[in-house]
Amino acid sequence: MSVIVRIAVEHATKRYSAGSVTVFEGLELAVRDREAVCILGPSGCGKTTLLRCMHGLVGLDAGRIAIDGSSVTSPRRNVAMVFQHFGLMPWMRVRENVGYGLALAGTPRATLDERVSRYTDMVGLNGFERAYPYQLSGGMQQRVGLARALSMEPEILLMDEPFGSLDAQTREILQDELLHIYQGHPRTMVFITHSIEEAIAIGDRIVVLSARPARVREIMTVDIPRPRTVASVVAHPRFVELRDHCWRLLRERAVA
Amino acid sequence: MTIREAQATAASAVVARRRAGRLHLSDWAVRLGSVALVLGLWEFAGPRLNPLILRPPSAIFRAFFELVGTGELQEAFGQSLREFAAGMAIALVAGILIGVASGRNRFIYNAIDPIVGALYSTPSVALVPLISVAFGRAAMGDEPRIATVALFAIFPILINTQQGVRNVDQSLLEVARAFSSSERRLWTDVILPSATPFVLAGVRLAIGRGLIGMIVAEFLIGLVGLGYLIIAYENVFRIDRMFVPVVVVSAMGILLMSFVQWIEGRVAPWLRREQ
Ligand SMILES: Nc1ncnc2c1ncn2[C@@H]1O[C@H](COP(=O)(O)OP(=O)(O)OP(=O)(O)O)[C@@H](O)[C@H]1O
Ligand SMILES: [Mg+2]
Numbered sequence: 001m002s003v004i005v006r007i008a009v010e011h012a013t014k015r016y017s018a019g020s021v022t023v024f025e026g027l028e029l030a031v032r033d034r035e036a037v038c039i040l041g042p043s044g045c046g047k048t049t050l051l052r053c054m055h056g057l058v059g060l061d062a063g064r065i066a067i068d069g070s071s072v073t074s075p076r077r078n079v080a081m082v083f084q085h086f087g088l089m090p091w092m093r094v095r096e097n098v099g100y101g102l103a104l105a106g107t108p109r110a111t112l113d114e115r116v117s118r119y120t121d122m123v124g125l126n127g128f129e130r131a132y133p134y135q136l137s138g139g140m141q142q143r144v145g146l147a148r149a150l151s152m153e154p155e156i157l158l159m160d161e162p163f164g165s166l167d168a169q170t171r172e173i174l175q176d177e178l179l180h181i182y183q184g185h186p187r188t189m190v191f192i193t194h195s196i197e198e199a200i201a202i203g204d205r206i207v208v209l210s211a212r213p214a215r216v217r218e219i220m221t222v223d224i225p226r227p228r229t230v231a232s233v234v235a236h237p238r239f240v241e242l243r244d245h246c247w248r249l250l251r252e253r254a255v256a
Numbered sequence: 257m258t259i260r261e262a263q264a265t266a267a268s269a270v271v272a273r274r275r276a277g278r279l280h281l282s283d284w285a286v287r288l289g290s291v292a293l294v295l296g297l298w299e300f301a302g303p304r305l306n307p308l309i310l311r312p313p314s315a316i317f318r319a320f321f322e323l324v325g326t327g328e329l330q331e332a333f334g335q336s337l338r339e340f341a342a343g344m345a346i347a348l349v350a351g352i353l354i355g356v357a358s359g360r361n362r363f364i365y366n367a368i369d370p371i372v373g374a375l376y377s378t379p380s381v382a383l384v385p386l387i388s389v390a391f392g393r394a395a396m397g398d399e400p401r402i403a404t405v406a407l408f409a410i411f412p413i414l415i416n417t418q419q420g421v422r423n424v425d426q427s428l429l430e431v432a433r434a435f436s437s438s439e440r441r442l443w444t445d446v447i448l449p450s451a452t453p454f455v456l457a458g459v460r461l462a463i464g465r466g467l468i469g470m471i472v473a474e475f476l477i478g479l480v481g482l483g484y485l486i487i488a489y490e491n492v493f494r495i496d497r498m499f500v501p502v503v504v505v506s507a508m509g510i511l512l513m514s515f516v517q518w519i520e521g522r523v524a525p526w527l528r529r530e531q
Binding site for chain 2: 052055057074075076077080081083085087089090091092100101104105132133134152
């Protein structure tokens with residue numbers, strides 16, 4: 001079986017503070033076509049930095065990251081990002097925020113309107129098109145962030161702890177909706193989290209990173225069949241084993 | 257804390273105050289009550305304390321119509337308004353342009369920062385004689401007074417614009433880059449909207465300072481307009497008439513600031529946070 005690699009991280013090294021802080025060094029990772037990879041790692045280990053490098057928002061110090069075979073130097077239109085801090089423009093209404101990427105891409109008016117409506121509906125925000133972000137709850141704001149990325153109809157979705165700042169209940173609802181959207185239309189997805197449960201629920205594979213400088217500790221395959229929901233994953237017999245295994249990996253590092 | 261930081265703090269305070277929400281009916285009752293109380297005390301107790309200086313509001317009210325009757329007030333007001341409008345227009349255009357340029361460009365920032373810092377730290381009043389001399393004592397036009405208004409008004413606008421541009425949320429700039437924004441769209445979508453409340457807070461501060469500049473210039477350069485009326489009636493001890501231009505200037509300030517606040521509600525509705 002031949003696998004198509006969409007994102008290839010090859011011996012990537014990133015340093016900050018004039019080289020005195022090494023975020024990661026010689027990192028190797030391959031993300032396959034239409035696969036959901038969850039990256040799990042302790043706080044501050046460099047997950048966000050890795051994702052920003054994958055999108056070409058910051059450059060590497062050595063090695064390379066390639067998407068579809070060509071080195072990433074700047075953000076591409078077939079890759080969309082969802083941010084931990086939502087990143088909505090406070091002065092734009094929901095509609096404009098959702099259509100932000102499309103407008104920048106010069107999408108014709110009619111297509112833009114149609115897509116904005118479709119993805120606003122998809123994330124369950126119909127009726128809120130004219131609201132400003134401050135009028136929305138955190139969960140609704142991230143729905144806007146998700147719709148903004150999805151409306152680009154990207155082939156690759158980069159998500160940086162998108163549900164990290166939400167309360168447990170909202171978080172689970174959004175996880176289920178993301179699963180639903182992903183399973184209805186699988187696409188390449190890199191999903192960062194530091195919740196073990198979330199990584200198991202969402203990922204086809206889980207990449208466990210060590211503390212800084214981040215190295216790949218282990219890559220696990222989540223052998224829980226799709227379609228999944230958070231409840232079905234948690235109830236699956238493999239869930240506890242996978243969770244304990246991740247738990248041990250993250251713990252070992254702390255002791256070692 | 258540098259001046260600029262202090263200024264930015266003041267600006268954020270103004271922005272924050274704006275966010276604190278609308279006034280309720282009970283708030284208005286207290287406000288009106290307080291004004292009525294002060295006016296009432298002034299009307300009845302003032303003349304008892306010093307009948308010559310503390311002329312009651314009713315006398316000032318009568319004096320207002322006397323000055324309107326002779327046409328003096330309209331003429332002085334027109335003169336002052338022309339100077340103020342021209343000076344504010346210069347301050348707005350120059351302040352916003354320089355503020356935007358220096359907020360975004362390190363070279364320009366470093367080039368103008370010491371000069372702006374020095375001029376802003378100097379009490380502007382001290383520079384008015386310099387303006388007078390620079391334009392030549394013989395100059396009878398409005399130019400030196402317009403320049404004075406502009407000098408007084410420009411710094412809050414410039415510094416607030418600069419800080420507004422510099423304080424753009426870095427994470428939003430990254431969002432714009434992540435969606436491949438062009439430099440032009442970066443300005444219209446992110447930098448300018450995020451700087452707008454700062455600019456408007458600066459304009460509100462500038463109105464107060466510009467009015468001071470207007471009156472000071474009319475005292476010190478050429479004796480015209482509302483400033484002249486104040487001096488003229490002070491000299492003949494018609495305190496009731498002297499108060500009329502004072503009240504007019506204060507009404508100008510209140511009206512213009514409310515106008516800017518109204519504009520802010522129009523152009524920055526996302527700040528209309530309900531409590
Ligand atoms: N722009 C920057 N300049 C200097 N250091 C940085 C920068 N961005 C990140 N770092 C440092 O790099 C390290 C990794 O940061 P990063 O945000 O990638 O971690 P993270 O795994 O996403 O953390 P979290 O779980 O808290 O989101 C941290 O030590 C951080 O201080
Ligand atoms: Mg992070």
